[in-house]
Amino acid sequence: MAWTQAVAQLTQGARISLDGKTVKASFDRATASSPLHMLSAWCSDNGGLVVGQIKTGRKSNEITAIPELLQLLAIKGCIVTIDAMGCQTAIARQIRDQGGDDLLALKGNHTKAYTAVK
Numbered sequence: 001m002a003w004t005q006a007v008a009q010l011t012q013g014a015r016i017s018l019d020g021k022t023v024k025a026s027f028d029r030a031t032a033s034s035p036l037h038m039l040s041a042w043c044s045d046n047g048g049l050v051v052g053q054i055k056t057g058r059k060s061n062e063i064t065a066i067p068e069l070l071q072l073l074a075i076k077g078c079i080v081t082i083d084a085m086g087c088q089t090a091i092a093r094q095i096r097d098q099g100g101d102d103l104l105a106l107k108g109n110h111t112k113a114y115t116a117v118k
Contacts, residue, residue, distance in 0.1 A: 013077045014045040016100075018069065018086060020062040034058055039065045041073055066091050075100035 023036040039062055041052035052073050056065040066086050076099030082091065084105040095102040108114050 014043050015079045015081060016051065016073065016075060017042045017044060017081045018062075018066060019083060020056065020065070020085075037062075039069055041069055062086060063088060063091075067094055070094055070098065073098075079103055 018039065018041050020037055020039045023038060037056045039054050039056055040050050043049045043051050052069050054065050054069045054072070056062060062085050066082065066088075067090070070080075070091070075095065078100045079102075080095045080100045081103045082105070084107045087104040087106065087110065092102045092104060106114055106117060
């Protein structure tokens, strides 16, 4: 409990980066099953620490896993960064509803938002 409380104090107001990666050599040739894809929440402050991790569904992607992972995290006062794939209005709203701030990548394919920012 003491360690968990110490980690919670260290991550208060920290930057939390969400990113998905395919686990190397996790493709099973015998069954031709999909490789394992994990979504991680990484706190780069205080030496770096993975504060949460979730496996994405077989026929799914990071967009559906991000809200699940966010639900597991205490992000109040934190800045949450996500790459372009996770730039969804519902995800940004969830981050703010949980008391965090979002820093999301913006690409040209989001024409209205891109034009407004530009």
